[in-house]
Amino acid sequence: MSDFTNYNEKKEENKTIHTERKSSKKPVLDAQSKTVANLNARLANPLRGVPRDRLLGDVEIFAQERGLTHILPELKKGALLAQDPQSFTRDNNGFTEDEKRILDEEVSHRWKQTGTLYYMVVMSSMAAAVQGMDEAVINGAQILYPRQFGIGDPTSQRDSWLIGLVNSAPYLCCATISCWLTDPLNQRLGRKKTIFVTCLISFLTCIWSALTNTWWHLFIARFFLGFGIGPKSATVPVYAAECAPAPIRGALVMMWQMWTAFGIFLGDLIDLCFYFIPDRPNVTGLNWRLMLGSAGIPGLIVCFQVLFAPESPRWLISKGRYEDAYKQLCRLRFSSVQAARDLYYIHVLLEAESEMRKGRNSIVEMFTIPRNRHAALAAWIVMFGQQFCGVNVIAYYSSNVFVQSGFTQVAALASSLGWGALNWLFALPAVFTIDTFGRRNLLLFTFPCMAICLLITGFSFWSPDLKGRLAGVSIGIYLFAIFYSPGEGPVPFTYSAEAFPLYIRDLGMSFATATTWFWNFVLAITFPSLLLAFKPQGAFGWYAAWCCILWVLILLFVRETKGKTLEELDQVFAVPLKTHATYGLRQIPYGIKKFLLFQHPAETASEESSSSDEKAKDEVKEDVDKV
Structure with missing residues (x-):
């Protein structure tokens, strides 16, 4: 019966879409967005439409110019691939049976990779854990x-601001200076050396922090x-993406968030372990000093x-x-x-990017071209939301919150460890859900749940019963971690990495990471005073x-952006803000009827969006064919 119902619903849906296509006018992209769409189409595969003879001739010229004639047969087969x-x-x-087997397994057994690649994955995961520990030990x-x-x-506004200032200091640096150094550092040093330098700075400054004797x-x-x-937060995901083969590239980029969450858990564990270290002669506060210093060891x-580890092939090619x-x-x-294929493809891609950047001001075009501006706005919202959903209030101050709720300091540290563990464990399903449910749907589902969890946490402080208050605060914070980790945890970096067109993607990611670190700083510096002024109830509210x-x-x-090609993303972000906002508003009654009232409403919003997407996709394809 359900199959028959689904068939009828699908039939009606197709009829509605067909009617709309005949009656609606074809949407027209503005000239600037058409240009960006054409650029992205060319960058998606610069070899598309090149005749075989011309392709192989270009490969011979390439091999002679770059001194690679000794691998010319591999380069020719690689170019065809x-x-x-x-x-x-x-x-x-001319592919051998062994080469055919390896190329087939590249898709059918995508996790069957070389030991060097997995060594790179481990190194990148460790670098992400360093990031999490740097944030969590405080x-x-x-x-x-x-x-x-x-x-x-605890009653002094001055002291609250100073504590917030000390805790937020790294994020002030990230937002104002260090994130903007990412591109020059990578251009000058490469990915490997940039990771080396940033991790060395983390080690030295953690030891330095442990030796201080004044707040300033x-x-x-x-x-x-x-x-x-x-710079590490932007370099490591890019490094992993540039070294990984295409079938597992997205999953490896996702690893950054998952292992950062693991680093937060590890930092909370270290805090609990070192709390019991007593002072030594002439050494006061040995426990907190070891907490801060130990974060530098990874x-x-x-x-x-x-x-x-290998250097990024893309960076090496960019340097000739x-x-x-x-x-x-x-x-x-x-x-x-495989190596020859990737070598030649990276070469032609960089050549296309270089040609398209001539005479273009990327900073200006990121905000003046509607398609780019819409992507920048969306990336800003999800990056801002990653901080102002309140997650780092818990990551940085959960121990204080648990102490205020009635826990002892040891119990507060143990409870924070539980939060760190949940934050990491529930990041694991995100590897699968982000491409199943979609980025936007995950956010729309988890944000109301996070709001309820924060209200439970804050309102529990009104409970006169100590056990009830402790239970309420713990449940609220733990449930918050469960909803945050598969949603607003992994989505922002993934979304920002794919929303921008290729020719401004590096600049877009610098903008996105600077956004998240700036609001991270604002959150970290203001929460102690917010807690003092409005109490936990008001702060979490x-x-x-x-x-x-x-x-x-x-x-x-x-x-x-789930499952869309570059050409489709161009169309998605070229839709005017008013049109998309209207579509979003129409989803509200539909969502209420379907998910709260368990009805089967007519999918008007979905049909219109699908129809517009299809017509616009045809238009973009026509423009691309002309190019």
């Missing part, structure tokens, strides 16, 4: 160091820690580990080091044909209200 991934199945292209330390530095009066000295040390946090491990890039690709792939506001902003201005 880059143009058409299924070309190895045709007998006239959670336990900040219930100890303020009294030693004379800023521990600790502020300076933690400010310089920001030079290790900001950074030092990464410094040694990265020396043996083609032979070195080929050697690194041979380390990362099973066969020389404030961020619950922001979760509701962000739900509306996502509904109106954030477009879905």
Whole structure:
């Protein structure tokens, strides 16, 4: 019966779409958005439509110019693969049986990769864990160091601001300076050396923080820690994406958020372990000093580990080091044909990008061209939301919150550890759900749930019963972690990495990471004073209200990017804001009827969106064909 009902619903849906297509006018892209669409189409595969003879002739010229004639046969087969991934199945292209098996397994057994690639994955995961530990160890330390530095009066607004200033110092550096150094550092040093330098800075500044004796000295040390946090947060995901083969690239980029969450859990564990360390002669506050200092050890491990990892082939090619890039690709792939394919494809892609950047001001075009501006707005909303959903209030101050609710300091640290564990464990399903449910749908589902969890946490402080208050606060914070980790945790970085067109993607990611670190700073510096002024009830209610506001902003201005090609994304972001906002508003009654009242409403909003997408996709395709 349900199958028959679904069939009738689908039939009616197709009839409605067909009627709309006949009666509606074809949407017209503005000239600037058409230009961006054409650029993206060319960048999506610069080899599309190139005749075979011309392609092989270009490869011979390329090999002679770059001194790669000794691998010319591999380059020719690689170019055919880059143009058409299924070309190895045709007998006239000269692929051996072993090469055919490896190329087939590239898709059918996508996690079967070389040891060097997995070494790179481990190194990148460790670098992400360094990031999480740098952020988390202050959670336990900040219930100890303020009294030693004379800023521990819980009723003083001055002390609250100073604690917030010290805790937020790295993120002030990230937002104002270090994130904007990402591109020059990568251009000058490359991915490997940038990771080495930033992890070394993390190690040295963590040790420096452990040796401070005044609040302003600790502020300076933690400010310089920001030079290790900001560029690393943008470089490591890019490095992983540039080394990984296409079938698992998205999953490896997702690893950044998952292992950052693991680093937060590890930082909370270290806080609990070192809390019991007593002072030594002439050493006051040894426990919090060990907390801050220990966060640098994984950074030092990464410094040694990265020396043996491959350099990004894309960066080497951008510097004209083609032979070195080929050697690194041979380390990362099973066969020389795969390495030659990736080498030639990266080369033609960089050539196309270089040609398209001539005479263009990327900063201006990111905000003046509607397609780019809409992507920047959506990326800003999800990055802002990653902070103002209130997650780092818990990551940085959960120990304080648990103490205020009635926990002992040890119990508060143990409870924070539980939050860190949930934050990591529930990040694991995001690897699958983000491409199943979609980015926008995950956010729309989880933000109201996070708002309810924050209200439970805050309102529990009104309970006169100690056990009830402790239970309410713990349940609220733990449920918040469960809803945050598969939604607003992994979505922002993934969304920002794919929303911008290719020719401004690096600049767009710098803008996005600077956004999240700036609001991270604002959140970290203001929460102690917010907690003092409005009590926990008002403080958590404030961020619950922001979760509701962000739900509306996502509904109106954030477009879905799941499973769409570059050409389709151009059309998605070219739709005017008013049109998309109207579509979002029409989803509200539909969602209420379907998910709350369990009815089967006519899918008007979905039909109109699908119809517009299809017509617009046809228009973009026509423009691309002309190019």
